[in-house]
Amino acid sequence: NAGVTQTPKFRILKIGQSMTLQCTQDMNHNYMYWYRQDPGMGLKLIYYSVGAGITDKGEVPNGYNVSRSTTEDFPLRLELAAPSQTSVYFCASSSERALTDTQYFGPGTRLTVL
Amino acid sequence: KNQVEQSPQSLIILEGKNCTLQCNYTVSPFSNLRWYKQDTGRGPVSLTIMTFSENTKSNGRYTATLDADTKQSSLHITASQLSDSASYICVVSATGNTGKLIFGQGTTLQVKP
Numbered sequence: 001n002a003g004v005t006q007t008p009k010f011r012i013l014k015i016g017q018s019m020t021l022q023c024t025q026d027m028n029h030n031y032m033y034w035y036r037q038d039p040g041m042g043l044k045l046i047y048y049s050v051g052a053g054i055t056d057k058g059e060v061p062n063g064y065n066v067s068r069s070t071t072e073d074f075p076l077r078l079e080l081a082a083p084s085q086t087s088v089y090f091c092a093s094s095s096e097r098a099l100t101d102t103q104y105f106g107p108g109t110r111l112t113v114l
Numbered sequence: 115k116n117q118v119e120q121s122p123q124s125l126i127i128l129e130g131k132n133c134t135l136q137c138n139y140t141v142s143p144f145s146n147l148r149w150y151k152q153d154t155g156r157g158p159v160s161l162t163i164m165t166f167s168e169n170t171k172s173n174g175r176y177t178a179t180l181d182a183d184t185k186q187s188s189l190h191i192t193a194s195q196l197s198d199s200a201s202y203i204c205v206v207s208a209t210g211n212t213g214k215l216i217f218g219q220g221t222t223l224q225v226k227p
Contacts, residue, residue: 107156
């Protein structure tokens with residue numbers, strides 16, 4: 001099993017550009033999550049999904065969108081990139097709710113917006 | 115306000131020595147507490163998960179303790195190795211209608227030869 005994979009690893013965007021961060025898991029997990037990690041801060045939940053076709057907002061959803069058309073994939077879309085979105089983005093998955101079950105994290109995408 | 119505070123912010127120890135990392139939380143209602151290890155440039159990896167009724171849990175050279183009365187947890191690393199150099203993150207789960215995971219900011223550990 002590859003676990004949770006993310007692409008790209010690094011990306012530099014100009015203000016106002018858009019991009020999609022890709023996330024795929026091969027563990028047949030129902031639950032998937034997107035977090036951002038800013039320097040010296042704890043991870044913050046952006047969006048999560050409890051299954052294909054179902055998504056919901058986390059703590060910091062503004063400026064982002066998600067979709068979940070399959071169990072395996074959970075892409076994160078940035079429509080109008082802003083410098084405040086410079087961060088490291090982690091995708092995670094779990095078989096049950098993260099509150100009670102282990103989350104498996106991808107390697108992260110480091111995004112810089114200039 | 116639900117918060118998780120970790121100390122120290124960073125720590126340097128010599129290979130072979132032991133160390134203890136601290137986590138204080140003000141999360142209610144409490145569900146469980148977990149410790150993650152995050153290597154530089156990688157995603158966090160789970161070390162332990164403890165529920166309210168568990169006082170201690172081990173994973174190899176890592177031992178986590180939980181005092182639910184004082185709302186404190188510690189992660190003890192025994193006989194440190196160079197590969198233990200990483201950030202260690204304490205995460206507390208709040209249950210109920212506002213159930214969520216609250217992440218600490220992490221303790222960066224550097225093990226020197």
